[in-house]
Amino acid sequence: MEPWLLLLYVLVFPGFLFLLGYAFLLQFADRKISARMQARVGPPFLQPFADFIKLLGKEVITPSGVDRQAFGAAPLLAFAAVMTAFLYVPVLGGSPLAFQGDLVLVLYLLTLPTIVLFLVGWLSRNVFATLGGVRAVTQMFIYEVPFFLVLLGPAIAAGSWSISEIVLWQASNPWFVVLQPLGFVIALIGLQAKLERTPFDIPEAETEIVAGPWTELTGRRLALMHLTMDVSLVVGSALIAALFLGGPVSPWTFEPAWLSAALGFGLFLLKTFGILVVLTTVKMAMGRVRIDQLNDFGWKYLASLAMVQVLVVLLMNGWWSP
């Protein structure tokens, strides 16, 4: 790819600029769908953007005795991590930056916001934030193992550690949602837990620990952290769409190449949006579980089922391959 074209890809479309716009759009959709399910009116279209701008203009308060630089840098780190992760997720056909192992890199980068939340909670010197931070890492150890295991399922079956190649594999084979339905469900549950949405909003449980690690975040730090979670939602759903739902590659090819790409892009939007609707419905239909209940659920059922899924994939691989 031409260098200037690559720059355009990274910065404008389908890179950072598109990502930010889409993150706001998904946040809007999330809030609007939630509101309609709760028989409320919901926010106007530009509300997420307006919230972001408003928070940027608010005063930034550093609690006394807190390391100002680390506290300010932490949200930036989380934001940078998820933005980078998006570059390796296919939006139009494959990603031009793809390499063997980018799946591992994306998973790693997606984990960073949780670790940053723990760090922020710990740095805040606030009992609610500390408790929330501890809950965040506890929760991470619960959902991350099954989440990683089931995302490796498609990689093993397709024989590649590159997300773009897994997508290409699905263009000529059935989607992995058909081949590994169990893995798909567990991946959705894991994503819900990663994004700290009900019933897994334990780290920021409002009625219990105020806002958890978010308690002492103000102004642009809070804005950035919120944006990080929105971007995580986009990256997470795009990742699951790519690994299980065939990603942005359409099963049919059309003659001008751009038409195929446009169709793929449309499919990308459709699939990520579909995943969002599922996540939002789950969020609206449940209450919050307790951390000990999540621990039981995660290790007893999610982890063992994820292992079963991987085992099945390994056995099937041995069966079919010569």
Add this chain to the structure above:
Amino acid sequence: MPEVLVPIGPQHPALKEPVNFKVIADGEIIVRLELDISYSHRGIEKAAEARDFVRVVPLLERVCGICSHSHTTVFVKGIEEAMKLEIPKRAQYIRTIVAELERMHSHLLWLGVAAHEIGFNTLFMWTWRDREAVQDMLEEITGNRVNYGINEVGGVRRDMTPAVVKAALARLPHLEERIRTYAEMASQERTMLLRFRGVGRLTEAEALKYGTVGPTARASGVTYDVRKDDPYLAYADAPWRVITDNHGDVFGRTLVRVGELHESLNIVRHGLENLPEGPVRLQPPRAAPKAEILSRYEAPRGELVHFIRTNNTDKVDRLDIRTPTLANWTSVAVTLVGQNLADIPVIVAAIDPCLSCTSRITVVDRDRRETRTLTWGELRAHGIRFYREKEGI
């Protein structure tokens, strides 16, 4: 993690009114706690002594925002007892209808709050939407949505026209259907079961020992309901039963309240259909004879007691209000120990605390950074001095 002190309140998202728990937690488990309920003293009991029986009723209506009708009914009931008045049957029925509508909107509100405490906001939004229907009925009947202003000594201030009765009856089927939905949700929804079952358990013996009242006691199997044990208004006529449950936990308290929603609806329907003819008020005498009355009433949260002393004047000589929340606090403090930190909001919410009714006083010295509680004697002396200087009593 070592033991940490988690301050819950006086300002906290889970609390709608100021109360303070100093919770010592070991990781997520509560080791012990201190309870401090004294944040919003308003001197209503003392102020009541300065107002005659006409002017004191609107004041008592403002003891609580949810059970406003409870406080006025229990008071005028006591005064009528002191005056030996037998108020007209129709007035008693109207009081009963308003009282049960109040119980319905209070329990619907509670169900929403309990759901919100476990992060189940959809149920919160839904119950509050349906609570609007009850409030609309109250508005049609009394003219107001919160402080109904329907009671006065000697009867009620507003009659129900046939059109109002018809409109109220027409709203009931929809409400009944919604209540059935919530009863199903409360007993079947997975996350609610996970968070409510076995949480905040109180055995029958403990419930009696700590003097709990209302749905909190009834959820522990204590059959105690003033409406049945000491019938007043029109409760003896209406067909209804006392709802009890043997779970003793938050789940049981939910089931009791949802069950009471059904019963209240039936009482309201019975009242509307069998509304007796006749006047709605009679002219009471200005003064009440010397008497000491203990007036009891089953408020949505439990037994509400007004102790009234009259002394041949048109004012109360002494009024003492014992709210159900005060009776239930001890049980909360006891059941919280050993529970999970995450369960505090829902256990506290399970007694449906109404703090504005309950609070006494704390003095905060900001310069010396200390707080101390006034003793009863000091508070009494302060109250007498304050009113002598300010109102010349």
